[in-house]
Amino acid sequence: MSSTWIVVAGDPTVGTLVETGRTIGGELVALVLGPRSTAQRVACAGVDRVVWLGEPGSAPLEAFAGAAADLVAAGRPQVVLAADRAADRVLAGAVAARTGAAALGGVRQVETVDGVVQVVRDALGGIVRERLALTGPTVLVLDGGALPDEGVPAPVEEVAVTPAGVRVVEEHPAAVGGPDLHSAHRVVAVGRGLRERGDVAIAEALAVALDGATACSRPMAEGVDFFPRDRYVGVSGQRVTPDLYLAAGISGQVQHMVGARGARIVVAINTDKDAPIFRECDYGVVGDLYEVLPALTEALGR
Amino acid sequence: MTIVVAYKWAANPQDAQVGADGAVDLSRAKPGVSEYDPVAIETGRRLADATGAELVGLSVGGPQVGTSMARKAALSRGLDRLVVVADEALDGARAATTAAVLAAQVREIGDVDLVLTGDGSVDEGAHLVPAVLAGHLGWPLLVDVTAVERAADGGLRVTRSVGAGTQVLEVDGPAVLSVAADAVVPRVPGMKDILGAGKKPVAEATVGQVAVSEPAVVGRKRPALAQRKGRLLTGADTAAVAAELVAALRADGVL
Structure with missing residues (x-):
């Protein structure tokens, strides 16, 4: 049984990814970019182990995508799951390129039928829904879901890598937030x-x-x-x-x-x-x- | 130095007809340079003019990508020349295959240190092709880019949106940048641009080897829309209509 990987860029709200990974079966490994707190939160989410690339410093998370992809590729996963968020998609794409995997966005449902992973996804901006049978390694981008329930922490392995030459030199955070759109009733x-x-x-x-x-x-x-x-x-x-x-x-x-x-x-x-x-x-x-x-x-x- | 703009030739699915069996009829949907890609071309043009770089358009897809109309539509927006891979094998190609073919062409063009893309295609809009392309090239990708300039040391100074805020970044080496939909207002090509476009060089390239094992389609359907009540509240008295709506929403238990 091959492993399934979840790749996370900074945001630990990946409840749906963990649930989906569990239904596929095999070892469930999370690769986490971002601060230690994110790695620790994901470690409690129900995965078997976490690979963490260390504190990012002044490098944006995207600068770690290449190094992260090498680590995922070494695990030879058949399925890699990523949340449909900007930085997570960058990571997902790097993994797809490095592993020669297919890459599918708009994924709504993942299930195993007669031992083959099948995916239901929105195609063409949602006007049609297609069901696909995976034929090789594939990276799936889907809604990350909510913050997962907190359970027993899995081991976190820190791997030191060198990011690409990109630095954040100025930050201008948003002035006002407003209530959260996703939790609003x-x-x-x-x-x-x-x-x-x-x-x-x-x-x-x-x-x-x-x-x-x-x-x-x-x-x-x-x-x-x-x-x-x-x-x-x-x-x-x-x-x-x-x-x-x-x-x-x-x-x-x-x-x-x-x-x-x-x-x-x-x-x-x-x-x-x-x-x-x-x-x-x-x-x-x-x-x-x-x-x-x-x-x-x-x-x-x- | 060369700047490449990777663009898509695609139709807006809003204009497509979908049968109950999920068959998509695009005959009434007119393809064009994908909605947000002219913003990437305009961004590239301004940067190329400021730095003396050459601006090369790159598109891969089905035979339609290589038609005279498609070529002129792209070239008239300010590109210096074009490289197209127009092949039936790439008709409706998925993200990983498309990105692999794009990456091979970027390497082929040579001397490229920046690839620009638009913010998601008008048809799939999955925002994955730039990510896989950057992965193949081994270059960093930054998305939601609102401004880019060449720094004195040859690197790039990039401004991007993050959530509701912004960040400024310095990039040392080559990079892929996905330009935000409102980064600049793209030019509207005039008759002179369209006529001039016919004289610009176009290179046709072949697909080459792609090792991606794309999934097999085993089913397709029109998504079942939730059953909605479809109740129209009418009346000249807006206050009465509002009160009726509030009462209905209370009865539904959503207030």
Whole structure:
């Protein structure tokens, strides 16, 4: 039985990766980049052992991808799992190149059928779902899931490596955070229907009344900067699973909806009665978000 | 020195039809230079102009990649020349195969010290090809890059987004950079650019050996959408509609 590896770049929220690795079977090894705390957290997540590349210092985690790939390749895994996050994908790609593996993104499900690992994934931005049988070593990129439950710590082996010649010389962290999008039970998302940056306050007021978080469609986070970049929902942005997803001024293109389809209830507010989002909602209001959102905030206050 | 921009020729899946059996009909979806790749070409053009480098476009894929229309669409955006691998074997090629072929061509072009890519393809959008490409080249990859300039010592000074913040990094050696979708506003090619594009050199290369064992498709279907109520709330009185919606959401237990 060959081993399965999980590769982690800094963020230990890899509960789904651990669960998936366990269903594949064999030894489950985690390779961790980032601070010692991340390695220790992953060690308690239910893996058999952890390979940690040491404190990163001023090098970004991406600078360790090549050295990490060499270590993974030496383990000759058939399946390598990575979370669908920017730095983790860089690591996943380096591993795929080094091991000559296939690389699949958008993975939704992994199972073993008659001894062969099969994968269900979203293809072409989520318009079609394909089932694939793996034929050789493969790197799978999937949603990392939640922070895993803490159990008995597995051994952590520290391996000293030399990173590539890249250094972080300036850091400008985000000024404001806002509530976490993934743990929010209610999400108010706005799109191109919002005309000015100052008007984001209308959505924020409703989010406060709902005890939820605000989000947006991609154009609101790029180019116009109404929202920080980590707040847009969609195929290449965030995928959210709240109880309530209220989309205002969002037409409902497939690339956006793929990120919102996991919501229990979808509410659509749009001035265009033919907007595709009305075909995928539980409740629809044909109207101007500038009127409907404040009215909802008001109604919730009563 | 040479800067390579790896771009994809692809159609937007939004315009595709998907049958109940999962068969994808792309006949109504018009392919083009993938949505965010012109941003990478523009970024490359500005850097090449500032440093005197040559800017080479590189694309691999099915036969459509090599058509005159596809070549001109890419070249008219500011590339000096083009290298294409247009082969049926690469029609719908997956990330690892695509990246392996790209890497072989980057090595073939020679004297390359920077590869730029756009932020995810318009069709797959998995953000994996630059990562595997960088792995093959043994170069670091930085993504979500919003600015890049050549430092006095020959290295690169790169600004990128991390979450909602930004970082500035110094890169010593060659690198792959994936450019953020809003890093620069790409030029809109005019008639002169399109006519000029027809005169620029294009090299056609062959696939070569690819050792990746890609998975076999054993099933395909249109994703089942969650059953939604699809209830439209109407009425001229916005306050009444809002109250009705709040009551419905309370009844559903989501408030």
